[in-house]
Amino acid sequence: MNNQLVELKQAVKARLDAINDPLTGKGLFTAGRISGLETREGGKVSFTIEAPAEAAAAYVPLRDQAEAEVRAVRGVTSVIAVLTAHEAKLASAGGVGRVKHIIAVASAKGGVGKSTVAVNLACAFASLGLKTGLLDLDVYGPSAPTLLGTGARKPEMGEGKILTPLEAHGLKTMSIGYLVEASSAMIWRGAMATSAVRQMIDEVAWGDLDVLLLDLPPGTGDVQLTLLQRVPLAGAVIVSTPQEMALADVRRGLAMFEKTRAPILGVIENMAYFETPGGERTHIFGEGGARRTAAQAGVPFLGEIPIEVKLREASDAGTPLVVSAPKHPAAKRFVEIAQAALANVAGMAKPAPAIRFS
Numbered sequence: 338m339n340n341q342l343v344e345l346k347q348a349v350k351a352r353l354d355a356i357n358d359p360l361t362g363k364g365l366f367t368a369g370r371i372s373g374l375e376t377r378e379g380g381k382v383s384f385t386i387e388a389p390a391e392a393a394a395a396y397v398p399l400r401d402q403a404e405a406e407v408r409a410v411r412g413v414t415s416v417i418a419v420l421t422a423h424e425a426k427l428a429s430a431g432g433v434g435r436v437k438h439i440i441a442v443a444s445a446k447g448g449v450g451k452s453t454v455a456v457n458l459a460c461a462f463a464s465l466g467l468k469t470g471l472l473d474l475d476v477y478g479p480s481a482p483t484l485l486g487t488g489a490r491k492p493e494m495g496e497g498k499i500l501t502p503l504e505a506h507g508l509k510t511m512s513i514g515y516l517v518e519a520s521s522a523m524i525w526r527g528a529m530a531t532s533a534v535r536q537m538i539d540e541v542a543w544g545d546l547d548v549l550l551l552d553l554p555p556g557t558g559d560v561q562l563t564l565l566q567r568v569p570l571a572g573a574v575i576v577s578t579p580q581e582m583a584l585a586d587v588r589r590g591l592a593m594f595e596k597t598r599a600p601i602l603g604v605i606e607n608m609a610y611f612e613t614p615g616g617e618r619t620h621i622f623g624e625g626g627a628r629r630t631a632a633q634a635g636v637p638f639l640g641e642i643p644i645e646v647k648l649r650e651a652s653d654a655g656t657p658l659v660v661s662a663p664k665h666p667a668a669k670r671f672v673e674i675a676q677a678a679l680a681n682v683a684g685m686a687k688p689a690p691a692i693r694f695s
């Protein structure tokens with residue numbers, strides 16, 4: 338390492354140590370909260386803040402502060418600060434709630450059925466006996482009010498401006514669509530989207546949950562990355578259709594999660610084929626593409642969902658298929674996929690840190 342980089346590292350260390358660790362009152366460095374500090378050519382800095390599980394929530398704003406302060410150090414051009422913790426702890430009206438696993442559902446573009454998959458997957462987790470929440474973060478076009486049939490219901494605000502999530506189909510749910518009129522344009526810019534997301538995670542009484550699914554806005558750009566860096570993720574699932582174009586997008590999705598260091602729980606191929614009433618399958622968009630891409634990228638393939646009129650109808654009616662027709666083959670697929678995803682959460686949880694936030 339050249340002298341300049343050594344000096345830069347020292348300056349960053351000093352700046353981090355000037356920030357007090359909320360638990361011990363010592364400097365962040367002295368308190369042993371910082372690991373993996375790296376300074377690279379061109380002033381690129383990255384480090385990890387190791388948050389104790391029982392006070393993880395307190396470290397979320399601290400991460401932002403640390404990142405901002407390090408960015409202000411002379412010679413620093415970019416900063417990635419990752420927050421890690423074993424367990425996420427989120428605000429809740431009756432104290433602090435515990436959310437065991439936060440799982441993001443992502444897609445590289447709109448219209449591949451990401452929200453349909455997220456909602457049915459959430460219902461599938463609930464059907465397996467897990468306390469499940471669904472957070473619709475699609476700031477461009479929130480779909481939870483329609484897909485869950487929550488329509489014009491509004492979440493109540495309790496003490497300390499904490500919102501109570503709407504319960505629907507056995508899920509606790511929150512959506513930007515519950516807070517803002519659907520008719521108002523929602524082409525939100527990065528900072529606004531981020532603060533709305535923050536609010537929906539930190540200021541909602543989620544209580545104790547086994548799984549919280551995040552329905553991300555479509556795409557793999559800065560908006561998504563910024564959202565993900567604010568949340569402690571157990572992992573991510575990527576929804577794709579089988580076309581080659583879509584598959585190039587999957588690769589971009591994988592690259593995005595690499596940056597957040599969240600493990601990929603797997604790829605789901607939606608609209609995989611159409612089955613005629615006679616049982617004949619037509620692979621409208623080609624066959625097996627998502628499975629191949631997953632294999633090439635070395636990430637798990639979680640399963641296929643066919644093009645299914647009943648699934649679309651149930652979505653439009655606000656009664657997710659997994660709840661309204663649990664015996665339907667497509668509903669069973671969602672339950673199998675949920676089980677596969679859970680097995681991967683368990684398999685991928687490393688002893689320390691199990692969940693990373695950033």
Ligand code: ADP
Nearest residue numbers: 447448449450451452453608643644645649652
């Ligand atoms: P995204 O969230 O990716 O934009 P949506 O979940 O809103 O996509 O789905 C787009 C449209 O496709 C919706 O009308 C939805 O009902 C329909 N759809 C999604 N998946 C399927 C499927 N497997 N079979 C039939 N229709 C589907």
